Amino acid sequence: MAVRLAFILIRAQGGLESEILDQLKTFKQITQSYMIYGEWDIIAIAEYEKLPELNTLVLQIRGIPGVQQTSTLVVS
Template sequence: MMVVGVTLLNVSPGAEREIYDDLRGRSDVREVLHVFGEYDFITIVEVEGLSRLNDIVDDIRELEGVVSTQTIIGAEMP
């Protein structure tokens, strides 16, 4: 089943460019938006299955400079 994850990220000041470039280089990341407000970035990830989404979000959380994440999960209706 195709799963779409929308992950909201907060990053350390000064780490924005490095994190943006890293996220843009990932094949499963469909879009990265630099936003203003409560979060610094919104990423949209589209993959097959929740376990793959969990792996990607875990990898993102481990990036130096990522302070916190919040993920919203969507799936196709059967």
């Protein structure tokens, strides 16, 4: 099956961005993650094969302490 990409935008509790970035490094599906400025605080790039795999990943990210909100953009 082909590998697909998704961009996951993360809004973080102030001051916890670095800790969240460290946690994102532990997920094998996350290939890159960056602190950004603007409406969102972090962007993570994920690779997945099937949508349920991406859904599970997003739920795990939402469980990281300090993550307040996520928005997932699936590359078509």
